[in-house]
Amino acid sequence: MKDDKVKDQKRKEVNFSKGRGIVYSIALAMAVCLLTGLAITFNVKRIEAKRTSIAIEAVQDLYQFSKVEDLDKNMAKLKDFTTQSVYNQLTVDNEERTLNTYLKFKGAPTTVNVVKATSSYILYTLTNENIDKDRVFIFMYDFNSKGQISKVRESECLDFLK
Numbered sequence: 001m002k003d004d005k006v007k008d009q010k011r012k013e014v015n016f017s018k019g020r021g022i023v024y025s026i027a028l029a030m031a032v033c034l035l036t037g038l039a040i041t042f043n044v045k046r047i048e049a050k051r052t053s054i055a056i057e058a059v060q061d062l063y064q065f066s067k068v069e070d071l072d073k074n075m076a077k078l079k080d081f082t083t084q085s086v087y088n089q090l091t092v093d094n095e096e097r098t099l100n101t102y103l104k105f106k107g108a109p110t111t112v113n114v115v116k117a118t119s120s121y122i123l124y125t126l127t128n129e130n131i132d133k134d135r136v137f138i139f140m141y142d143f144n145s146k147g148q149i150s151k152v153r154e155s156e157c158l159d160f161l162k
Helices: 002-063 070-080 084-090 095-105
Strands: 111-117 121-127 136-143 149-157
Touching: 002 070, 002 111, 002 121, 002 136, 002 149, 070 084, 084 149
Parallel strands: none
Antiparallel strands: 111 121, 121 136, 136 149
16 A cells, blocks of 8 residues: 555656646747747848838938039949849939939939838938928838849828828
């Protein structure tokens, strides 16, 4: 009878140890999942911040200059982080763009004022003596897997309510 009690006691201890091991394993698995999720979230946020920063730089390269000759240097920088098709769309060498955009500046120094920047668009105003300072523009963009701006749309924003 004593042997049965000892065996029974040992079985309970083994079962308790197994149960504790399972709990520890589950807790460890949950911690790993949580840390992996946090790492992924952090990495996504970092990538989005980098892309937003590149898009702001693109807008500045397009519209910020102290003399018109600066635009050529800006276009060389722009080429580094856009696809060829986007570069062809945005470059000052694009006659349609020059007629519709840069001639309105009349060669006056221009600065970009970012109003809001997100991972998909930049809202901005321009400081130029020939452009109304209250006009707001939007630069919408996408990136490809190589980290280049691969699609761009630009518009002027008109507020219906102020």
